[in-house]
Amino acid sequence: MPGTSVIGLQWGDEAKGKLVDLLTKKHEIVVRYQGGANAGHTVVVGPETYKLSLIPSGILSAEVQCVVTGGVVINPQTILAEIDGLVARGIPVAENLMISDRSHVIFPWHMLEDRLLDESTADGENIGTTQRGIGPCYRDKVGRSYALRLGDLFQPTLRDRIEHIVSVKRKLLSALDESLIDTLDAEAIFEEYANYAERLRPYVADTNAYLLDAVESQKKILFEGAQGSLLDIDHGTFPFVTSSNSSGVGVSAGSAVSARFIDRMIGVVKAYSTRVGGGPFPSEQENAAGEHLRERGNEYGTVTGRPRRCGWLDAVALRYSVRLGGVDEVAIMLLDVLSGLKELKVCVAYEIDGEETKEFPSHVDQLRKARPVYETLAGWEEEIQEVRTLDDLPQAARDYLDFISRYVERPFTFVSVGPERSQTILCPSQVASYSRA
Ligand code: GDP
Numbered sequence: 052m053p054g055t056s057v058i059g060l061q062w063g064d065e066a067k068g069k070l071v072d073l074l075t076k077k078h079e080i081v082v083r084y085q086g087g088a089n090a091g092h093t094v095v096v097g098p099e100t101y102k103l104s105l106i107p108s109g110i111l112s113a114e115v116q117c118v119v120t121g122g123v124v125i126n127p128q129t130i131l132a133e134i135d136g137l138v139a140r141g142i143p144v145a146e147n148l149m150i151s152d153r154s155h156v157i158f159p160w161h162m163l164e165d166r167l168l169d170e171s172t173a174d175g176e177n178i179g180t181t182q183r184g185i186g187p188c189y190r191d192k193v194g195r196s197y198a199l200r201l202g203d204l205f206q207p208t209l210r211d212r213i214e215h216i217v218s219v220k221r222k223l224l225s226a227l228d229e230s231l232i233d234t235l236d237a238e239a240i241f242e243e244y245a246n247y248a249e250r251l252r253p254y255v256a257d258t259n260a261y262l263l264d265a266v267e268s269q270k271k272i273l274f275e276g277a278q279g280s281l282l283d284i285d286h287g288t289f290p291f292v293t294s295s296n297s298s299g300v301g302v303s304a305g306s307a308v309s310a311r312f313i314d315r316m317i318g319v320v321k322a323y324s325t326r327v328g329g330g331p332f333p334s335e336q337e338n339a340a341g342e343h344l345r346e347r348g349n350e351y352g353t354v355t356g357r358p359r360r361c362g363w364l365d366a367v368a369l370r371y372s373v374r375l376g377g378v379d380e381v382a383i384m385l386l387d388v389l390s391g392l393k394e395l396k397v398c399v400a401y402e403i404d405g406e407e408t409k410e411f412p413s414h415v416d417q418l419r420k421a422r423p424v425y426e427t428l429a430g431w432e433e434e435i436q437e438v439r440t441l442d443d444l445p446q447a448a449r450d451y452l453d454f455i456s457r458y459v460e461r462p463f464t465f466v467s468v469g470p471e472r473s474q475t476i477l478c479p480s481q482v483a484s485y486s487r488a
Pocket residue numbers: 059063064065066067068069090091092093094095347348353384385386387388467468469470471
């Protein structure tokens with residue numbers, strides 16, 4: 052069973068793109084299976100930095116087939132711009148990219164709904180979405196009657212369907228903002244999307260059929276998760292989540308590949324915590340430590356440029372994500388960002404209503420009340436971006452890694468000490484000391 056899965060274990064931006072890029076050379080197919088252009092995955096190769104949004108990070112390797120499955124929501128304009136950007140930089144895309152005809156299409160009304168509805172929430176209830184139309188598109192998918200899939204763009208009924216949907220959306224949206232009634236023009240949208248469809252035609256395929264065949268012929272498949280486990284629609288910090296299953300449980304539903312064929316689940320964790328947008332964040336540090344993390348980690352959103360909220364590693368949340376996702380091993384990223392901090396804190400329990408617990412609460416109000424219980428570890432002064440073996444890390448850094456690993460009861464198999472491909476410590480020997488049963 053040749054499937055490997057990479058998922059984020061926090062609130063996104065754990066450096067999944069970097070890890071997928073590292074693993075790509077051992078795989079034949081790389082798959083994006085949920086989310087959309089809310090994702091921003093960075094891959095740094097020498098002097099070149101690539102920011103991938105809808106296209107799998109595997110696209111940078113010419114010999115790999117990249118697949119965007121039906122679980123993804125696609126803004127055609129965005130993916131076409133991404134394709135053009137890659138081609139302009141000499142990356143071959145034409146032969147290497149396949150997009151599912153089952154994927155759902157984001158339309159201008161989804162972007163409007165995203166903005167208007169998030170702005171209309173009560174104080175403190177604002178999700179702070181990326182405003183890419185992700186939630187409204189998934190909402191229409193679940194509602195069915197007003198949704199269009201990529202395959203629908205090639206049907207003769209497209210003009211009529213757009214006309215009908217626009218007539219309904221105009222009524223709905225004008226209730227929120229009357230001035231918007233005329234901004235949705237069915238004919239113009241039809242023309243625009245029919246044109247996108249023609250440009251996308253060479254990439255569109257039945258990716259279920261392709262992947263099910265690939266599984267049968269034992270192809271090595273790498274699944275690239277977007278967002279992070281705590282943003283999962285069902286299992287994250289609802290309602291401050293994204294609209295897809297972004298934890299380990301989402302891989303099969305989004306890709307059409309049964310979990311039975313995924314034999315290696317790698318969870319990606321940043322050495323500290325960040326979050327963009329609203330929602331509770333018990334270990335958040337709005338102080339000098341948080342500032343250190345934001346500046347050293349360059350914690351500004353890849354998609355929206357918003358400053359990310361920063362805080363100490365939350366091991367309670369991490370343990371939850373690891374167990375939820377069936378994670379076998381963890382990759383610990385951005386360890387270099389911690390250099391220069393005198394002491395490091397790790398949240399090892401929550402105190403909620405006077406009770407201490409290691410369980411991650413199911414209700415957001417409980418999480419809001421959670422007071423972090425910290426364990427304090429020694430920091431280190433040394434810069435570690437040039438370190439390539441565990442032995443060469445400062446003792447305090449090794450102790451920090453061991454502490455995380457012991458807490459979540461999983462080995463760490465990669466440690467990242469800088470954005471570039473080569474700034475990585477590979478630690479396969481760790482696996483031997485843990486049973487992967
Ligand atoms: P993703 O969404 O999980 O792929 O992560 P992002 O690309 O949004 O954010 C991760 C950021 O950290 C990117 O700017 C990466 O180039 C950068 N990065 C990745 N690994 C490391 C690392 O080990 N150290 C540092 N300092 N930066 C890293």
